[in-house]
Amino acid sequence: MNEALINLESSIRHGYAQIGGVRLHYAERGSGGRLVILLHGFPECWYSWRHQLNALGEHYTVVAPDMRGFNLSDKPTRVEDYKIDLLVDDVLGLIRHFGAQQAAIIGHDWGAGVSWAVAQRNPEYVWKHVAMQVPPMAVWRANMTFRQALRSWYMLFFQLPLLPEWLMSARDYAFVERIFKKTVVRPGTFTDTDIAVYKKALREPGALTAALNYYRANVFSMFMKRGRVRNVNAYVAASYREVRIKTSAHWVQNEAVEEVNAALQSFLAEP
Numbered sequence: 001m002n003e004a005l006i007n008l009e010s011s012i013r014h015g016y017a018q019i020g021g022v023r024l025h026y027a028e029r030g031s032g033g034r035l036v037i038l039l040h041g042f043p044e045c046w047y048s049w050r051h052q053l054n055a056l057g058e059h060y061t062v063v064a065p066d067m068r069g070f071n072l073s074d075k076p077t078r079v080e081d082y083k084i085d086l087l088v089d090d091v092l093g094l095i096r097h098f099g100a101q102q103a104a105i106i107g108h109d110w111g112a113g114v115s116w117a118v119a120q121r122n123p124e125y126v127w128k129h130v131a132m133q134v135p136p137m138a139v140w141r142a143n144m145t146f147r148q149a150l151r152s153w154y155m156l157f158f159q160l161p162l163l164p165e166w167l168m169s170a171r172d173y174a175f176v177e178r179i180f181k182k183t184v185v186r187p188g189t190f191t192d193t194d195i196a197v198y199k200k201a202l203r204e205p206g207a208l209t210a211a212l213n214y215y216r217a218n219v220f221s222m223f224m225k226r227g228r229v230r231n232v233n234a235y236v237a238a239s240y241r242e243v244r245i246k247t248s249a250h251w252v253q254n255e256a257v258e259e260v261n262a263a264l265q266s267f268l269a270e271p
Helices: 003-011 046-056 084-097 110-121 137-142 146-151 153-157 163-182 192-203 207-217 257-269
Strands: 013-019 022-029 035-039 061-065 103-108 126-132
Touching (some): 035 046, 035 110, 046 061, 046 192, 046 257, 061 084, 084 103, 084 110, 103 110, 163 207, 192 207
Parallel strands (some): 035 061, 035 103, 103 126
Antiparallel strands (some): 022 061
C-alpha cells in the first residue's frame, strides 16, 4: 500500500448503516458540518471518492457508501433488489442514519442516476445536488441518437446471464485495468494500487453479479458521450448550471481532481 493511500485511510472512519434489510458499508471524513453523500458508479466503490473525501471533509461531514451490491455492503441476490426505487431508499436511509434531515447528494455514473432520482422524488431531503456524467432520464431520452444507442451496446450485453460475469472476471479482472487505463484523457490517473482496490472489491462474493444487476434491473444506460447532452436546464425546476472539463473523460472526479474539488467546494459554499 502506497503512502498516499495509508494517509487517506488514517484520516477517514469506516462504519455500517442498517437500511431496512440491507447493511451498507461507508467511509466517512469530517464532523460537525452539513452532511454530504457521495455516490459511486460501476465498477467502483467508496474509494472512487477518496480525493473528495479528503477535500470536502475539512468543512462537511462527508460519507461515501459502498452502494448496495458493491464491495463491503450487502449483496441481495435478486435482480429486482437493484431497482432504482430501492437505491433511492438507501440514500434516504443514510441521511436518516446520520441524524440529518437533508444532505448534499453528489453522484457519478450510476451514483448520478440515483442522485437525480433522489432529487426528483424527494427534493425535501436535498440541500444541494451534483450529477457527474449522467443527465436525468428524460434528458437521456431526448438526446438519444442512433450513434448513442450503438454506444450503449453493453447495456444489452449485460442482460445476458453468466456470460458477462465470466468475461469480466477473466484473467484476474483484466477488464478493470483496461477501462481505467485506456479510457482516460490524462494517462496515469489510476495507479496499480488504485486498480488493485477495485479488483479486490469485485472479488467480494457476489459483487460482480450485483453490480451487473444495476443494469439488469433498470432500463437506461449510465454513460453519455460528452457533448451530446443538451438542454438539461429545461428539465430542472431549480437553479442549474453546467461545468464542463474539456481535458477529462468519464472518470472525472479522479481524472480532474483539482478542478472537480474546486467546483464542489465553491458550489457547496454558496448560500
